[in-house]
Amino acid sequence: MLAPEVWAFDPPSNKLKIVEGSLDSCEEIERTIVSHPFNHLVSVVLPDTLQVPHDILDALSADNEYYKVSNISAHEFVEKEFLDAFVKRGHITALSVDSCIDLDNCLSIDGGQLMLSLNKESYQELGLEGKAIPSKSKEHQRYIVTLDLTVSHFVPGKKNYERAYSCLKNCLQTFDVVLSWKPQDDKICPSSVASYFCGLGLKVDVCKPKFIQRTDYGIAVPQLHPPGKECDIEEMIEWLGLYSLDDSVPANEFLSSYSDPEETVVCGQVVFLCWEGLFTTFQVKSLFQALREYLGERDTVPWVSLYVQGFADVPACWNAKPQEYFSDGDNSYTVVLKPGSGFVLVSQYSNTKIIK
Known part of the structure; x- marks a missing residue:
């Protein structure tokens, strides 16, 4: 029996959005960071760097604990005590x-938006209004239910609150x-949310992101300056991916058709830095600002890159848009900061084509 030519299959088609601009105005980058709240992996590449500034390391390494709550019912997130203490007095990120x-x-949950992605049976049992996610098969239809926890009328005693509370408490399984x-008042400890759930008798584990720092020597990196001699940005992104994996290009063309940029x-x-865990938009913003300041101080650095990868299994990723999960759940973006206050922003969106 002959082995199939598995390398001949086309990979899932993803959409790339490429934006170039000046660091004098970072609105596009900041909008991208804010629109992508559930971040799982963050990596940075710093060419021509002997010592990494503390501001860059501390952005995701200092006070970076997050928490895992096991077997929690969704109704706990709409309890009046939780809304008053955490939703109204800070920014909650939960997944x-x-x-x-x-x-x-x-x-x-992103801020005050609670979102549920449900299969057909659970949606019908829940009894709350939602929207169907496009699907070719009605048997595998999924639905999105969104609750705005910040509106003034979502309080105990109101009909819509009482109905949502009852449905979430009685009609859904528990979640991990x-x-x-992030509290609005810096004097309040972020761990208060863990203490709150511990007080309810729930199992709460403290989690710390994994961190890797690697240094390589004599590396040929893609060139982005001067104009006319820079490599293509898609080649740059491909090179960053290979370098981040700490892999070399196979010499045998049968094993790989990849070649380094000219x-x-x-x-x-x-220097390569990588964090893996749960990271909020506030932490990513802090890291971006530290990288921006570093590049401003080191005009000999050829470029600096920031890569942010979201969780694949998230109800919504970009601008709270429901995840249309058909072949992969990729959602990520890369920011390459260039000398002369320039940047290139590459956003990757997962495939939304319905597989036949």
């Missing part, structure tokens, strides 16, 4: 884990959730 968006029920809370410059030392 169900150990669940698959195309098979299981999933939950997320990772969460982080426009390169050799750097004596390149």
